[in-house]
Amino acid sequence: MASLSGGRIRLRLYAEGRLPVTYREGLQAALYSALPSPLGERLHDEGLLGGRRPLKLFVFSRLLGLTYLKEEKAFLAQGELILYFASALDEVVGALGQGVWRRGGLEVHGLFLRLLEMGLEPLPAGERLVVEALAPITAYRTEGGKTLYFNPLNREFPHLLEANLNRKAEALGLPRGSLEVVPLGFHPRQKRLERYKGTWVEGWMGRYRLAGPPHLLRLALLSGLGAKNSQGFGFVREVEGA
Structure with a gap:
Protein backbone atom coordinates (compact mmCIF):
# COMPACT_ATOMS: atom_id res chain seq x y z
CA MET A 1 0.00 0.00 0.00
CA PRO A 122 2.05 19.19 11.84
CA LEU A 123 -1.12 17.21 11.20
CA PRO A 124 -3.08 15.22 13.78
CA ALA A 125 -3.41 11.45 13.58
CA GLY A 126 -6.23 9.16 14.63
CA GLU A 127 -9.66 7.93 13.61
CA ARG A 128 -11.70 10.86 14.97
CA LEU A 129 -11.34 14.55 14.32
CA VAL A 130 -13.29 17.77 14.77
CA VAL A 131 -12.64 20.19 11.93
CA GLU A 132 -13.68 23.72 11.06
CA ALA A 133 -14.30 24.82 7.49
CA LEU A 134 -12.02 27.73 6.58
CA ALA A 135 -13.52 27.73 3.09
CA PRO A 136 -17.06 26.61 2.17
CA ILE A 137 -17.61 22.86 1.68
CA THR A 138 -19.62 22.14 -1.44
CA ALA A 139 -21.42 18.88 -2.24
CA TYR A 140 -23.51 18.47 -5.38
CA ARG A 141 -24.73 16.19 -8.13
CA THR A 142 -25.45 17.07 -11.74
CA GLU A 143 -28.69 15.58 -13.07
CA GLY A 144 -30.29 16.40 -16.39
CA GLY A 145 -28.03 19.39 -16.88
CA LYS A 146 -28.98 20.83 -13.49
CA THR A 147 -26.67 21.16 -10.49
CA LEU A 148 -28.24 20.02 -7.23
CA TYR A 149 -26.48 21.21 -4.07
CA PHE A 150 -26.91 19.53 -0.68
CA ASN A 151 -26.66 20.93 2.83
CA PRO A 152 -24.95 19.14 5.76
CA LEU A 153 -28.28 17.79 7.08
CA ASN A 154 -29.07 16.03 3.80
CA ARG A 155 -28.01 12.38 3.71
CA GLU A 156 -26.37 12.97 0.33
CA PHE A 157 -23.86 15.37 1.88
CA PRO A 158 -21.72 12.82 3.78
CA HIS A 159 -22.05 10.27 0.97
CA LEU A 160 -20.66 12.74 -1.58
CA LEU A 161 -17.81 13.76 0.74
CA GLU A 162 -16.93 10.09 1.31
CA ALA A 163 -17.05 9.28 -2.42
CA ASN A 164 -14.84 12.27 -3.23
CA LEU A 165 -12.22 11.28 -0.66
CA ASN A 166 -12.23 7.66 -1.83
CA ARG A 167 -11.66 8.74 -5.43
CA LYS A 168 -8.61 10.70 -4.29
CA ALA A 169 -7.41 7.78 -2.16
CA GLU A 170 -7.65 5.33 -5.08
CA ALA A 171 -5.71 7.70 -7.34
CA LEU A 172 -2.93 7.75 -4.73
CA GLY A 173 -2.92 3.98 -4.36
CA LEU A 174 -4.56 4.09 -0.93
CA PRO A 175 -7.43 1.87 0.25
CA ARG A 176 -11.02 3.05 0.27
CA GLY A 177 -12.80 3.55 3.58
CA SER A 178 -15.96 4.73 5.28
CA LEU A 179 -16.27 8.32 6.42
CA GLU A 180 -18.71 9.60 9.04
CA VAL A 181 -19.51 13.31 8.84
CA VAL A 182 -21.59 14.94 11.60
CA PRO A 183 -22.29 18.70 11.52
CA LEU A 184 -21.87 20.38 14.90
CA GLY A 185 -24.14 23.33 15.73
CA PHE A 186 -25.61 23.54 12.22
CA HIS A 187 -27.23 26.87 11.33
CA PRO A 188 -28.60 28.21 8.00
CA ARG A 189 -26.31 31.25 8.39
CA GLN A 190 -23.38 28.94 7.64
CA LYS A 191 -24.51 28.76 4.01
CA ARG A 192 -22.36 30.63 1.49
CA LEU A 193 -23.20 31.52 -2.10
CA GLU A 194 -19.99 32.48 -3.85
CA ARG A 195 -19.40 33.31 -7.49
CA TYR A 196 -16.50 31.66 -9.28
CA LYS A 197 -15.86 32.67 -12.90
CA GLY A 198 -19.48 33.69 -13.41
CA THR A 199 -21.01 30.61 -11.76
CA TRP A 200 -22.66 30.63 -8.33
CA VAL A 201 -21.42 27.89 -6.00
CA GLU A 202 -23.22 26.89 -2.79
CA GLY A 203 -21.09 25.83 0.15
CA TRP A 204 -21.23 25.47 3.91
CA MET A 205 -19.02 26.70 6.72
CA GLY A 206 -19.19 25.38 10.31
CA ARG A 207 -17.67 22.59 12.36
CA TYR A 208 -17.88 18.87 11.67
CA ARG A 209 -16.94 15.69 13.49
CA LEU A 210 -15.20 13.23 11.19
CA ALA A 211 -14.60 9.54 11.85
CA GLY A 212 -12.84 7.11 9.57
CA PRO A 213 -9.49 5.52 8.72
CA PRO A 214 -6.54 7.80 9.63
CA HIS A 215 -5.36 8.04 6.02
CA LEU A 216 -8.77 9.35 4.89
CA LEU A 217 -8.87 11.98 7.63
CA ARG A 218 -5.33 13.08 6.74
CA LEU A 219 -6.37 13.23 3.09
CA ALA A 220 -9.32 15.46 4.04
CA LEU A 221 -6.89 17.92 5.67
CA LEU A 222 -4.47 17.82 2.73
CA SER A 223 -6.84 17.91 -0.22
CA GLY A 224 -10.11 19.26 1.14
CA LEU A 225 -13.63 17.99 1.74
CA GLY A 226 -16.18 17.94 -1.05
CA ALA A 227 -15.79 19.32 -4.56
CA LYS A 228 -13.91 22.20 -6.23
CA ASN A 229 -10.96 22.07 -3.81
CA SER A 230 -8.43 23.57 -6.22
CA GLN A 231 -10.82 26.52 -6.64
CA GLY A 232 -10.59 27.23 -2.92
CA PHE A 233 -13.53 25.24 -1.58
CA GLY A 234 -13.54 22.64 1.17
CA PHE A 235 -10.43 23.58 3.17
CA VAL A 236 -10.82 22.26 6.73
CA ARG A 237 -8.51 22.47 9.69
CA GLU A 238 -8.61 20.56 12.96
CA VAL A 239 -10.08 22.31 16.00
CA GLU A 240 -7.38 22.19 18.64
CA GLY A 241 -8.51 20.74 21.94
CA ALA A 242 -11.80 19.41 20.53
Missing part, protein backbone atom coordinates in the same frame (compact mmCIF):
# COMPACT_ATOMS: atom_id res chain seq x y z
CA ALA A 2 1.23 3.47 -0.88
CA SER A 3 1.84 5.99 1.88
CA LEU A 4 0.28 9.46 2.05
CA SER A 5 2.75 12.32 2.14
CA GLY A 6 2.07 15.98 1.35
CA GLY A 7 1.78 18.80 3.86
CA ARG A 8 0.06 22.01 4.98
CA ILE A 9 1.61 25.48 4.92
CA ARG A 10 0.54 28.44 7.04
CA LEU A 11 1.33 31.80 5.47
CA ARG A 12 1.30 34.99 7.55
CA LEU A 13 0.92 37.95 5.20
CA TYR A 14 0.58 41.72 5.38
CA ALA A 15 -1.48 43.95 3.10
CA GLU A 16 -3.35 47.24 3.07
CA GLY A 17 -5.99 47.73 0.42
CA ARG A 18 -9.19 46.31 -1.02
CA LEU A 19 -10.07 43.07 -2.72
CA PRO A 20 -13.23 42.25 -4.71
CA VAL A 21 -15.71 39.75 -3.27
CA THR A 22 -14.60 37.37 -6.03
CA TYR A 23 -10.94 37.56 -4.92
CA ARG A 24 -10.82 33.74 -4.77
CA GLU A 25 -10.16 33.65 -8.54
CA GLY A 26 -7.22 36.04 -8.21
CA LEU A 27 -5.87 34.11 -5.22
CA GLN A 28 -6.00 30.85 -7.15
CA ALA A 29 -4.20 32.51 -10.08
CA ALA A 30 -1.51 33.87 -7.73
CA LEU A 31 -0.90 30.40 -6.30
CA TYR A 32 -0.54 28.89 -9.77
CA SER A 33 1.86 31.70 -10.71
CA ALA A 34 4.03 30.94 -7.69
CA LEU A 35 4.62 27.40 -8.96
CA PRO A 36 7.59 26.88 -11.29
CA SER A 37 7.16 25.99 -14.94
CA PRO A 38 6.10 23.46 -16.15
CA LEU A 39 4.56 22.29 -12.86
CA GLY A 40 2.18 25.25 -12.60
CA GLU A 41 0.95 24.90 -16.18
CA ARG A 42 0.54 21.14 -15.90
CA LEU A 43 -1.34 21.41 -12.64
CA HIS A 44 -3.61 24.11 -14.06
CA ASP A 45 -4.32 22.43 -17.39
CA GLU A 46 -4.29 18.72 -16.60
CA GLY A 47 -3.86 18.00 -12.91
CA LEU A 48 -1.09 15.72 -11.71
CA LEU A 49 -3.17 12.55 -11.54
CA GLY A 50 -4.97 11.79 -14.78
CA GLY A 51 -8.01 9.71 -15.60
CA ARG A 52 -11.54 10.58 -16.63
CA ARG A 53 -11.72 13.28 -13.94
CA PRO A 54 -8.17 14.58 -13.38
CA LEU A 55 -7.20 15.43 -9.80
CA LYS A 56 -5.12 18.38 -8.63
CA LEU A 57 -5.02 17.38 -4.97
CA PHE A 58 -4.49 20.79 -3.41
CA VAL A 59 -6.73 23.14 -1.48
CA PHE A 60 -6.47 26.56 0.11
CA SER A 61 -8.40 28.57 2.67
CA ARG A 62 -10.01 31.96 2.49
CA LEU A 63 -7.82 34.89 3.44
CA LEU A 64 -8.40 35.13 7.17
CA GLY A 65 -8.39 38.63 8.63
CA LEU A 66 -10.27 40.49 5.89
CA THR A 67 -13.14 42.85 6.77
CA TYR A 68 -16.24 42.85 4.59
CA LEU A 69 -17.38 46.30 3.45
CA LYS A 70 -21.08 45.86 2.76
CA GLU A 71 -21.55 49.26 1.13
CA GLU A 72 -18.69 48.69 -1.31
CA LYS A 73 -19.26 44.95 -1.72
CA ALA A 74 -15.54 44.45 -1.23
CA PHE A 75 -13.07 43.21 1.36
CA LEU A 76 -10.68 45.44 3.27
CA ALA A 77 -7.17 44.23 4.08
CA GLN A 78 -5.69 46.29 6.90
CA GLY A 79 -2.76 44.49 8.44
CA GLU A 80 -1.97 40.82 8.97
CA LEU A 81 -3.73 38.05 7.07
CA ILE A 82 -3.49 34.27 7.30
CA LEU A 83 -3.67 31.87 4.38
CA TYR A 84 -3.47 28.08 4.52
CA PHE A 85 -2.39 25.94 1.57
CA ALA A 86 -2.30 22.15 1.59
CA SER A 87 -1.62 19.35 -0.87
CA ALA A 88 -1.40 15.58 -0.73
CA LEU A 89 1.62 15.79 -3.04
CA ASP A 90 5.06 16.69 -1.68
CA GLU A 91 6.07 18.14 -5.04
CA VAL A 92 3.29 20.73 -4.96
CA VAL A 93 3.79 21.75 -1.31
CA GLY A 94 7.52 22.22 -1.71
CA ALA A 95 7.26 24.13 -4.98
CA LEU A 96 4.54 26.46 -3.68
CA GLY A 97 6.52 27.29 -0.56
CA GLN A 98 9.66 28.04 -2.56
CA GLY A 99 7.74 30.14 -5.07
CA VAL A 100 6.07 32.33 -2.45
CA TRP A 101 9.39 32.73 -0.62
CA ARG A 102 11.20 33.86 -3.79
CA ARG A 103 8.46 36.37 -4.65
CA GLY A 104 8.20 37.64 -1.10
CA GLY A 105 4.44 37.10 -1.11
CA LEU A 106 1.49 36.92 -3.49
CA GLU A 107 -0.15 39.48 -5.73
CA VAL A 108 -3.96 39.19 -5.80
CA HIS A 109 -5.98 41.50 -8.04
CA GLY A 110 -3.18 44.06 -7.99
CA LEU A 111 -2.81 44.00 -4.19
CA PHE A 112 0.53 42.65 -2.95
CA LEU A 113 0.30 40.39 0.10
CA ARG A 114 3.76 40.61 1.64
CA LEU A 115 5.06 37.45 3.28
CA LEU A 116 5.85 37.85 6.97
CA GLU A 117 6.23 34.21 7.97
CA MET A 118 5.73 30.75 6.51
CA GLY A 119 5.73 27.39 8.23
CA LEU A 120 4.85 23.76 7.65
CA GLU A 121 2.23 22.62 10.16
Whole structure:
Protein backbone atom coordinates (compact mmCIF):
# COMPACT_ATOMS: atom_id res chain seq x y z
CA MET A 1 0.00 0.00 0.00
CA ALA A 2 1.23 3.47 -0.88
CA SER A 3 1.84 5.99 1.88
CA LEU A 4 0.28 9.46 2.05
CA SER A 5 2.75 12.32 2.14
CA GLY A 6 2.07 15.98 1.35
CA GLY A 7 1.78 18.80 3.86
CA ARG A 8 0.06 22.01 4.98
CA ILE A 9 1.61 25.48 4.92
CA ARG A 10 0.54 28.44 7.04
CA LEU A 11 1.33 31.80 5.47
CA ARG A 12 1.30 34.99 7.55
CA LEU A 13 0.92 37.95 5.20
CA TYR A 14 0.58 41.72 5.38
CA ALA A 15 -1.48 43.95 3.10
CA GLU A 16 -3.35 47.24 3.07
CA GLY A 17 -5.99 47.73 0.42
CA ARG A 18 -9.19 46.31 -1.02
CA LEU A 19 -10.07 43.07 -2.72
CA PRO A 20 -13.23 42.25 -4.71
CA VAL A 21 -15.71 39.75 -3.27
CA THR A 22 -14.60 37.37 -6.03
CA TYR A 23 -10.94 37.56 -4.92
CA ARG A 24 -10.82 33.74 -4.77
CA GLU A 25 -10.16 33.65 -8.54
CA GLY A 26 -7.22 36.04 -8.21
CA LEU A 27 -5.87 34.11 -5.22
CA GLN A 28 -6.00 30.85 -7.15
CA ALA A 29 -4.20 32.51 -10.08
CA ALA A 30 -1.51 33.87 -7.73
CA LEU A 31 -0.90 30.40 -6.30
CA TYR A 32 -0.54 28.89 -9.77
CA SER A 33 1.86 31.70 -10.71
CA ALA A 34 4.03 30.94 -7.69
CA LEU A 35 4.62 27.40 -8.96
CA PRO A 36 7.59 26.88 -11.29
CA SER A 37 7.16 25.99 -14.94
CA PRO A 38 6.10 23.46 -16.15
CA LEU A 39 4.56 22.29 -12.86
CA GLY A 40 2.18 25.25 -12.60
CA GLU A 41 0.95 24.90 -16.18
CA ARG A 42 0.54 21.14 -15.90
CA LEU A 43 -1.34 21.41 -12.64
CA HIS A 44 -3.61 24.11 -14.06
CA ASP A 45 -4.32 22.43 -17.39
CA GLU A 46 -4.29 18.72 -16.60
CA GLY A 47 -3.86 18.00 -12.91
CA LEU A 48 -1.09 15.72 -11.71
CA LEU A 49 -3.17 12.55 -11.54
CA GLY A 50 -4.97 11.79 -14.78
CA GLY A 51 -8.01 9.71 -15.60
CA ARG A 52 -11.54 10.58 -16.63
CA ARG A 53 -11.72 13.28 -13.94
CA PRO A 54 -8.17 14.58 -13.38
CA LEU A 55 -7.20 15.43 -9.80
CA LYS A 56 -5.12 18.38 -8.63
CA LEU A 57 -5.02 17.38 -4.97
CA PHE A 58 -4.49 20.79 -3.41
CA VAL A 59 -6.73 23.14 -1.48
CA PHE A 60 -6.47 26.56 0.11
CA SER A 61 -8.40 28.57 2.67
CA ARG A 62 -10.01 31.96 2.49
CA LEU A 63 -7.82 34.89 3.44
CA LEU A 64 -8.40 35.13 7.17
CA GLY A 65 -8.39 38.63 8.63
CA LEU A 66 -10.27 40.49 5.89
CA THR A 67 -13.14 42.85 6.77
CA TYR A 68 -16.24 42.85 4.59
CA LEU A 69 -17.38 46.30 3.45
CA LYS A 70 -21.08 45.86 2.76
CA GLU A 71 -21.55 49.26 1.13
CA GLU A 72 -18.69 48.69 -1.31
CA LYS A 73 -19.26 44.95 -1.72
CA ALA A 74 -15.54 44.45 -1.23
CA PHE A 75 -13.07 43.21 1.36
CA LEU A 76 -10.68 45.44 3.27
CA ALA A 77 -7.17 44.23 4.08
CA GLN A 78 -5.69 46.29 6.90
CA GLY A 79 -2.76 44.49 8.44
CA GLU A 80 -1.97 40.82 8.97
CA LEU A 81 -3.73 38.05 7.07
CA ILE A 82 -3.49 34.27 7.30
CA LEU A 83 -3.67 31.87 4.38
CA TYR A 84 -3.47 28.08 4.52
CA PHE A 85 -2.39 25.94 1.57
CA ALA A 86 -2.30 22.15 1.59
CA SER A 87 -1.62 19.35 -0.87
CA ALA A 88 -1.40 15.58 -0.73
CA LEU A 89 1.62 15.79 -3.04
CA ASP A 90 5.06 16.69 -1.68
CA GLU A 91 6.07 18.14 -5.04
CA VAL A 92 3.29 20.73 -4.96
CA VAL A 93 3.79 21.75 -1.31
CA GLY A 94 7.52 22.22 -1.71
CA ALA A 95 7.26 24.13 -4.98
CA LEU A 96 4.54 26.46 -3.68
CA GLY A 97 6.52 27.29 -0.56
CA GLN A 98 9.66 28.04 -2.56
CA GLY A 99 7.74 30.14 -5.07
CA VAL A 100 6.07 32.33 -2.45
CA TRP A 101 9.39 32.73 -0.62
CA ARG A 102 11.20 33.86 -3.79
CA ARG A 103 8.46 36.37 -4.65
CA GLY A 104 8.20 37.64 -1.10
CA GLY A 105 4.44 37.10 -1.11
CA LEU A 106 1.49 36.92 -3.49
CA GLU A 107 -0.15 39.48 -5.73
CA VAL A 108 -3.96 39.19 -5.80
CA HIS A 109 -5.98 41.50 -8.04
CA GLY A 110 -3.18 44.06 -7.99
CA LEU A 111 -2.81 44.00 -4.19
CA PHE A 112 0.53 42.65 -2.95
CA LEU A 113 0.30 40.39 0.10
CA ARG A 114 3.76 40.61 1.64
CA LEU A 115 5.06 37.45 3.28
CA LEU A 116 5.85 37.85 6.97
CA GLU A 117 6.23 34.21 7.97
CA MET A 118 5.73 30.75 6.51
CA GLY A 119 5.73 27.39 8.23
CA LEU A 120 4.85 23.76 7.65
CA GLU A 121 2.23 22.62 10.16
CA PRO A 122 2.05 19.19 11.84
CA LEU A 123 -1.12 17.21 11.20
CA PRO A 124 -3.08 15.22 13.78
CA ALA A 125 -3.41 11.45 13.58
CA GLY A 126 -6.23 9.16 14.63
CA GLU A 127 -9.66 7.93 13.61
CA ARG A 128 -11.70 10.86 14.97
CA LEU A 129 -11.34 14.55 14.32
CA VAL A 130 -13.29 17.77 14.77
CA VAL A 131 -12.64 20.19 11.93
CA GLU A 132 -13.68 23.72 11.06
CA ALA A 133 -14.30 24.82 7.49
CA LEU A 134 -12.02 27.73 6.58
CA ALA A 135 -13.52 27.73 3.09
CA PRO A 136 -17.06 26.61 2.17
CA ILE A 137 -17.61 22.86 1.68
CA THR A 138 -19.62 22.14 -1.44
CA ALA A 139 -21.42 18.88 -2.24
CA TYR A 140 -23.51 18.47 -5.38
CA ARG A 141 -24.73 16.19 -8.13
CA THR A 142 -25.45 17.07 -11.74
CA GLU A 143 -28.69 15.58 -13.07
CA GLY A 144 -30.29 16.40 -16.39
CA GLY A 145 -28.03 19.39 -16.88
CA LYS A 146 -28.98 20.83 -13.49
CA THR A 147 -26.67 21.16 -10.49
CA LEU A 148 -28.24 20.02 -7.23
CA TYR A 149 -26.48 21.21 -4.07
CA PHE A 150 -26.91 19.53 -0.68
CA ASN A 151 -26.66 20.93 2.83
CA PRO A 152 -24.95 19.14 5.76
CA LEU A 153 -28.28 17.79 7.08
CA ASN A 154 -29.07 16.03 3.80
CA ARG A 155 -28.01 12.38 3.71
CA GLU A 156 -26.37 12.97 0.33
CA PHE A 157 -23.86 15.37 1.88
CA PRO A 158 -21.72 12.82 3.78
CA HIS A 159 -22.05 10.27 0.97
CA LEU A 160 -20.66 12.74 -1.58
CA LEU A 161 -17.81 13.76 0.74
CA GLU A 162 -16.93 10.09 1.31
CA ALA A 163 -17.05 9.28 -2.42
CA ASN A 164 -14.84 12.27 -3.23
CA LEU A 165 -12.22 11.28 -0.66
CA ASN A 166 -12.23 7.66 -1.83
CA ARG A 167 -11.66 8.74 -5.43
CA LYS A 168 -8.61 10.70 -4.29
CA ALA A 169 -7.41 7.78 -2.16
CA GLU A 170 -7.65 5.33 -5.08
CA ALA A 171 -5.71 7.70 -7.34
CA LEU A 172 -2.93 7.75 -4.73
CA GLY A 173 -2.92 3.98 -4.36
CA LEU A 174 -4.56 4.09 -0.93
CA PRO A 175 -7.43 1.87 0.25
CA ARG A 176 -11.02 3.05 0.27
CA GLY A 177 -12.80 3.55 3.58
CA SER A 178 -15.96 4.73 5.28
CA LEU A 179 -16.27 8.32 6.42
CA GLU A 180 -18.71 9.60 9.04
CA VAL A 181 -19.51 13.31 8.84
CA VAL A 182 -21.59 14.94 11.60
CA PRO A 183 -22.29 18.70 11.52
CA LEU A 184 -21.87 20.38 14.90
CA GLY A 185 -24.14 23.33 15.73
CA PHE A 186 -25.61 23.54 12.22
CA HIS A 187 -27.23 26.87 11.33
CA PRO A 188 -28.60 28.21 8.00
CA ARG A 189 -26.31 31.25 8.39
CA GLN A 190 -23.38 28.94 7.64
CA LYS A 191 -24.51 28.76 4.01
CA ARG A 192 -22.36 30.63 1.49
CA LEU A 193 -23.20 31.52 -2.10
CA GLU A 194 -19.99 32.48 -3.85
CA ARG A 195 -19.40 33.31 -7.49
CA TYR A 196 -16.50 31.66 -9.28
CA LYS A 197 -15.86 32.67 -12.90
CA GLY A 198 -19.48 33.69 -13.41
CA THR A 199 -21.01 30.61 -11.76
CA TRP A 200 -22.66 30.63 -8.33
CA VAL A 201 -21.42 27.89 -6.00
CA GLU A 202 -23.22 26.89 -2.79
CA GLY A 203 -21.09 25.83 0.15
CA TRP A 204 -21.23 25.47 3.91
CA MET A 205 -19.02 26.70 6.72
CA GLY A 206 -19.19 25.38 10.31
CA ARG A 207 -17.67 22.59 12.36
CA TYR A 208 -17.88 18.87 11.67
CA ARG A 209 -16.94 15.69 13.49
CA LEU A 210 -15.20 13.23 11.19
CA ALA A 211 -14.60 9.54 11.85
CA GLY A 212 -12.84 7.11 9.57
CA PRO A 213 -9.49 5.52 8.72
CA PRO A 214 -6.54 7.80 9.63
CA HIS A 215 -5.36 8.04 6.02
CA LEU A 216 -8.77 9.35 4.89
CA LEU A 217 -8.87 11.98 7.63
CA ARG A 218 -5.33 13.08 6.74
CA LEU A 219 -6.37 13.23 3.09
CA ALA A 220 -9.32 15.46 4.04
CA LEU A 221 -6.89 17.92 5.67
CA LEU A 222 -4.47 17.82 2.73
CA SER A 223 -6.84 17.91 -0.22
CA GLY A 224 -10.11 19.26 1.14
CA LEU A 225 -13.63 17.99 1.74
CA GLY A 226 -16.18 17.94 -1.05
CA ALA A 227 -15.79 19.32 -4.56
CA LYS A 228 -13.91 22.20 -6.23
CA ASN A 229 -10.96 22.07 -3.81
CA SER A 230 -8.43 23.57 -6.22
CA GLN A 231 -10.82 26.52 -6.64
CA GLY A 232 -10.59 27.23 -2.92
CA PHE A 233 -13.53 25.24 -1.58
CA GLY A 234 -13.54 22.64 1.17
CA PHE A 235 -10.43 23.58 3.17
CA VAL A 236 -10.82 22.26 6.73
CA ARG A 237 -8.51 22.47 9.69
CA GLU A 238 -8.61 20.56 12.96
CA VAL A 239 -10.08 22.31 16.00
CA GLU A 240 -7.38 22.19 18.64
CA GLY A 241 -8.51 20.74 21.94
CA ALA A 242 -11.80 19.41 20.53
